[in-house]
Structures are given as C-alpha cells and as structure tokens.
Amino acid sequence: MTDGRHEPGRGGGVNSAGEGRVRLPRSERRAQLLRAAQDVFVSKGYHSTSMDDIAENAGVSKPVLYQHFTSKLELYLALLDGRAAELVGQVRDALQSTEDNKERVNRAMRAYFDFVDAQGEAFRLVFESDQRNDPEVSERVLKMEAECVQAMAETIMADTHVDKARAELLATGLLGNAEVSARKWIASGRAIPKDEAVQLMSTLAWRGISHFPRDDEA
Template sequence: MPRAVREQQMLDAAVAVFSRRGYHAAAMDEIAEQAGVSKPMLYFYLGSKEELFAACIRREADRLTEAIATAVSVESSADRQLWEGLRAFFVFVAEHRDSWVVLYQQARAQGESIAREVSRARRVIIDNVADLVRASGGGRVRGGEPEAVAHALVGAADALSEWALGYPDEPPERSARRVMDLMWVGLERRAQGERYEP
C-alpha cells in the first residue's frame, strides 16, 4: 500500500478517535488499532500524539477551505458566492462531523502550535469573506468594516454549526439560509445607508 494512502487511513482513524474521546483521553493504541497498523508504525509515520493531532488539524482545515473554494464560482455575484461558500461550509460540517468536532471543539483546548493551524485556516476564510463584503458594498463599505463584518459572519456560521451538531436532521441549506437572512439582508440595507438608531 502506498505511503500516502496509509497516512490518510491513519489520519482518518485519528480524527474519529479524537472526535469521540477528546485529545487527552484518545490513546495511540486505539488509533493504531482502528487504522489497522501497529503503534510503532503510527509513531514512525506521524510522530507523537501532539504531532498526529496537528496533522489532523492541518488536513481537516485544508479539506474545509478546499471544499469552500471549490464550491464558489468566481463568475457568480457577491451574494451568490457567499451563499455557495456558506452552503459548502454547512455541507462539510454535516458530512464530516468528526472533522468539525476536532477542528472546532478539540483544537481550542490544545497548545499554541495547534491554535496556529486553526488560525491559519480561519484567516483564509475570513479574508475571502471580507473580499465578498467589499465587492457587495459597491464602494460603500470602507475602512476596516469588511473585515469586521467577515469576522461576525464567520463567527455566526461557526456558532450555528455548533448548534446544528445537536440537530442532525437540520439541512445544510437551511443553516446557510439562516446566516444569509441574518447577515446579507442586513448588509444590503447598510449599503443603502440604513443604520440602527437606538
């Protein structure tokens, strides 16, 4: 079996075990057994438990950002691109629940090197969303506003995904529409000069 295929099997097993047990309770023995390899082989290919966890974070973050990038058509309007990206995000979470648990829940409790991996992936997504906000504003969204809105939008999607884990029957399209209704409709009104006045 090619090395790359074997590594993917080990990472699949590790993601499943980390998701189910959490980082601290996950045992390298269990990961090796689930992957169908020996524990020494697991160490040889992917290193220590911390290195293995970092490799899982890297792979799952890359898979998420790739899924979003692949789904978004550069020929679409800004609102359509955002819809396509949000839908891809929620589909990924629905289809890769273990990945999302590791990325969103487990990674938060780990050290600085893990936090850097998660921040890198999050930064790519936020930058892309900020570009869409700029494009949608027709020049009316200026300064640091696109980045602030992008942070809020990505945070809303993260939080809604966390909620959706408890509702497996929630269709990804409905979650994407909830965020679009909440954020995009508000952005269009802001672009027209409307503001909340307390």
C-alpha cells in the first residue's frame, strides 16, 4: 500500500522539475522539444500556439521547456533555421552534383519537391507561416531565399555571359517556379506522381534557361 505518491523507480514517477523520470542529454531534449513544437505550430499556427501547448505535447513541464527556449518566438526561430538550412543545403547539393546544366535544373526542381514532400505540412513554417511579418522571421526567410538564389546565380554566371544582376533575376525566376509548383503539388494532394511533376516543371524551366548560351557556345 502507498499513500498515492509515486515512489522512486516506479512507472509514472516525475522528478522535481516535473519532467519524466528519464533524463535526456540536453541535445536530445532540445530535439524532442523542437519536434513537439513543430507538430503544434503546424496544426494550430504560430499565434494560436502557447508554450503550455508545446510542453504538453512534449510531455514535459513548462519550466523544463523554458530551460531550453526562453520564448515561443525563440522556439519558432530555431525550427525555421533548421528547415531553411535543409532547403539551402539541398539546392546547393543539387547544383554541385553534376556539370550537366539540364540535369542541374532538374535536380534543383526536385530539391523543392523533395523538401515539401519530406516535411509534410511543416513546409508551411518556411513558406506560409502566419508569423512571416515578424522582422526576425522575415529576415531568416529572406536570407534563405537569397542563399538559394545566390547558388543558382553563380551557376548561371559560370556558364553564360549574363552579369550578376541578370543571373540573380533568372535564378529568382527558376527557384520561384520550383517553390510555387512544389507547393501547388502538395496542395493538390500529390495528384500527379512526384517524378512526373518534377519532369514537367524542369522541362518548362529548361526550355527557358537553355536559350542563354554557355561561354563556349556564345
């Protein structure tokens, strides 16, 4: 018989911080909290989410949550930084993985489709957040977009006579096409197989950009 309190070593016990008995290393706890926060932000939106919601979803007390993140915005920015770094990395890898420009366009297009496909609804944190007007959020999104454009623009400049300003405009058009079409594909419920969707959009993009000559073809 007990007096109803949890005893050490028994299931359901909690420590003095209100946290589950299993103490995770700080990095693992942080990753767990980020996953929990992403789920809530995606389902409820930034403004309708509270730190209580996130703590409950993570299965920790609010003090434990505040040990890792001092505010809801800090949590959101950490998530955004992670997702943005993933997309920039995928675009750069796509462009550096081949010297065939037609294939580069195809792989850059696929990078966006793979990103929104893998993220599920979480891609909205990057492209469609209800927090986009916040200066810190906007700054990060613009930085992400600029890094993707810069990677594409460098590739365009390397293979054509186009100057930096024109290369950046062309890159913006190509990557904007990739983003919008990938988001449309997700919104349609993946009505077209991803490989076919990528091929359709990369063919459209290539028929435009391929008219700009390589240095050795000018």
